[in-house]
Amino acid sequence: MKxxxxxxxxxxxxxxxxxxxxxxxxxxxxxxxxxxxxxxEPEIRGPRWLKLRNILCGFCGSDLGLIxxxxxxxxxxxxxxxxxxxxENCSIVEEVGSDxxxxxxxxxxxxxxxxxxxxxxxxxxxxxxxxxxxxxxENFAEGDLSTGTFTGFCADTGGGWSKYYLAHExxxxxxxxxxxxxxxxxxxxxxxxxxxxxxxMPESGQxxxxxxxxxxxxxxxxxxxALGIDCHITGIEPVPLNxxxxxxxxxxxxxxxxxxxxxxxxxxxxxxxxxxxxxxxxICMGGFDRVFDCVGSTDTINEACRLxxxxxxxxxxxxxxxxxxxxxxxWMKGLTIIGDLGYGVEDYQGKRLSTFEIAIDxxxxxxxxxxxxxxHRFKLDQYKxxxxxxxxxxxYGAIKTIFDLSDQ
Ligand SMILES: [Zn+2]
Ligand SMILES: [Zn+2]
Numbered sequence: 001m002k003x004x005x006x007x008x009x010x011x012x013x014x015x016x017x018x019x020x021x022x023x024x025x026x027x028x029x030x031x032x033x034x035x036x037x038x039x040x041e042p043e044i045r046g047p048r049w050l051k052l053r054n055i056l057c058g059f060c061g062s063d064l065g066l067i068x069x070x071x072x073x074x075x076x077x078x079x080x081x082x083x084x085x086x087x088e089n090c091s092i093v094e095e096v097g098s099d100x101x102x103x104x105x106x107x108x109x110x111x112x113x114x115x116x117x118x119x120x121x122x123x124x125x126x127x128x129x130x131x132x133x134x135x136x137x138e139n140f141a142e143g144d145l146s147t148g149t150f151t152g153f154c155a156d157t158g159g160g161w162s163k164y165y166l167a168h169e170x171x172x173x174x175x176x177x178x179x180x181x182x183x184x185x186x187x188x189x190x191x192x193x194x195x196x197x198x199x200x201m202p203e204s205g206q207x208x209x210x211x212x213x214x215x216x217x218x219x220x221x222x223x224x225x226a227l228g229i230d231c232h233i234t235g236i237e238p239v240p241l242n243x244x245x246x247x248x249x250x251x252x253x254x255x256x257x258x259x260x261x262x263x264x265x266x267x268x269x270x271x272x273x274x275x276x277x278x279x280x281x282x283i284c285m286g287g288f289d290r291v292f293d294c295v296g297s298t299d300t301i302n303e304a305c306r307l308x309x310x311x312x313x314x315x316x317x318x319x320x321x322x323x324x325x326x327x328x329x330x331w332m333k334g335l336t337i338i339g340d341l342g343y344g345v346e347d348y349q350g351k352r353l354s355t356f357e358i359a360i361d362x363x364x365x366x367x368x369x370x371x372x373x374x375x376h377r378f379k380l381d382q383y384k385x386x387x388x389x390x391x392x393x394x395x396y397g398a399i400k401t402i403f404d405l406s407d408q
Contacts, residue, residue, distance in 0.1 A: 002408070003039045003162030004383050006066060007082035016069055027068050028387050034067055036383060039084070042158045045145075047099035048121070048169045052109065054405040056185040057160030058088030059378075061215065063152075064390045065319055072321050079153045080146035086160025086403070087113035087152030090184035093172075100169045107174050110187040111167045112356045113151040114342050118170040120145050132352070135195075135342030150342070161380065163408045173356050176364055182371035183363050185402055190363070190370055191343040191355040192317075193219025198346040198355070200315045200338065202231040202290045207270045209288035211304060213237035213246040213254075214393070215400050216317055217294035219370050225250035226368040234269055234288070236262060236303075239394045245373065266307050281306060283329055288312060298322040305329035305337075315340050376401040380408065 012033045019026035028034040044051050063085055065071055093107040103109070116134035117125035120143030128136040141147040148154025151167065158165030175184050193216055202208045202224060210217045213235045221233055234253040235246045243254045255265045263274045263282040272286035281302070287309040293300050296318025304314045306329050313336045329335065343355030353361075362368040375398045378386040386403070389396045 001039060001041055001163045002380055003037060003084040003158070004086075004380065005035050005037060005039065005082040005084050006033050007035055008033050008076065008079070009081075013069060020069070024068070024391060025384075028384060032067075033069075034383075034387075035082070036381070039158075039162065041164050042166045044095060044097050045156065045166060046121075047097040049097045050093055050100055050103060050167050050169060050172055051095040051164055052089070052091035052111070052167055052172075053094045053164055054086075054089055054091050054160055054162070054403075054408070055108075056090040056181050057086040057403045057405060058185055058189060059386055059390055059401045059403065060088055060189070062319055064387070067387060068391070070320060078140050078147060078149050080148055080155035083148065083153055083155050084159035084162045084165065085152050086162070086165075087111075087150045088185055088188040088402075089113075089151075089160040089165075090181050090187075091160075091165075094164060097169075103169070103172060103174065108181075108184070109172050109174055110184050110356070110360070111151060112171045112173065112191070112343070112354065113188060114171075115140060115145060115148050115150060115154055115157070117143075119168040121168075132345030134344050160405075161383070161403060163405060173360055175360060178364050179360070180371060182374055182402075183369060186370050186373070186400070187356065187359050187363065189215060189400075190219055190223070190368065191359045192216070192341075193370075194223045194359055194362075195343040195346070195355045196220065196292060196315045196317055196340040197223040197227065198348070198358075199340060200290060200292075200313050201227075202229050204230040206231045206289040207287070207309070208233045209291045209304070209307060210235045210246075210251070210294060211291065211300045212294040212318060213239075213242040213251070214294065215370075215373055217292070218242070218245055218249050218373060218399070220292050220294060220317070221246055221249045221251050222368060222370055226362055231290075232269075234265075241394070241397055242399065245399065262303065262307065270309070272307075272309070280326065284308075285310070285333070291315065292317060294318050296320045296322065298324060301337075302326055305333075305335060308333060308335055310334060312336070313338065317341075373400040374402055375399045377404045378402075379404060
């Protein structure tokens with residue numbers, strides 16, 4: 001079967017670091033780490049594993065970061081190579097292991113992509129898994145399964161950018177006929193947006209800032225509104241299409257950083273005092289109580305700290321490699337900065353449920369839907385076009401793009 005794989009090596013990585021500056025096509029050209037190739041179909045690797053056939057698979061911002069080698073070299077030790085890319089899946093069960101209960105061939109499913117202690121059958125689980133934070137599992141490089149944080153970053157499981165891949169029964173959730181394939185393929189993304197909201201739940205009446213209204217920012221706004229939290233949400237977003245979607249999803253105010261003064265607007269919206277150092281950017285005292293930084297760049301993290309109120313919490317969801325951070329606002333305002341990845345277990349309506357179960361429940365009951373963010377679909381062999389469009393989303397009017405594998 002055909003698969004789009006990521007095959008890391010120092011020569012390929014070094015070549016792309018240099019050649020990619022001249023033409024970005026080099027990042028997915030013949031000498032890059034990205035390879036479209038024939039691979040053997042995966043075989044069930046144990047009694048509790050399933051073989052799944054893909055219908056749709058998303059193209060995540062983290063996949064683009066991977067292809068453009070934006071991930072910090074630290075992440076190398078938490079992946080195994082070569083791996084098939086793709087962790088946002090809507091799939092059909094093709095085959096089940098001998099001990100799998102509750103699933104049969106033909107079931108339509110979505111997959112929690114985290115390769116935690118449960119998937120690795122490590123017992124007792126690590127402290128992070130035991131306390132409901134599998135995305136922070138300590139055993140991503142341990143156990144029988146090859147190293148990998150998520151499906152789509154592990155050599156043994158395969159991934160969504162091919163016809164078949166493998167999943168452990170603990171990862172798999174059946175979905176009802178009420179859920180469309182498009183809603184299903186967005187379930188992983190939705191879970192990754194619900195999780196930071198659950199973990200850093202804004203309070204009624206608070207001023208919330210969402211930096212970056214791409215897929216994740218829009219998902220965060222939608223999640224806050226679907227959970228019925230009566231807070232005031234401001235989004236910072238330069239792209240008109242995303243601004244429009246943010247308004248549809250329930251944002252109260254949009255700041256367009258390309259033609260508005262973000263600090264002045266923050267003063268207007270929150271009553272903050274703005275101070276203007278001679279040799280640094282302005283800093284607000286007072287400001288936003290919760291900041292969801294869905295970009296995670298040097299500029300946005302610095303801005304988040306400067307716009308945040310005293311004792312505010314900043315949730316960094318965007319994955320980049322920020323460079324110089326001015327920590328003055330952090331200690332002056334007593335800020336809490338917390339990273340957030342993936343999903344886990346949440347307190348919801350008096351129960352402890354996985355973020356996936358909550359996402360599936362909300363979608364099935366029609367309380368939340370982000371499938372309208374899908375703007376483009378590609379066949380697998382159109383992957384170069386898909387990468388090109390993901391590199392220039394604003395120019396192509398793209399928000400979320402997916403691969404359609406239904407006739408592979
Ligand atoms: Zn993702
Ligand atoms: Zn663990």
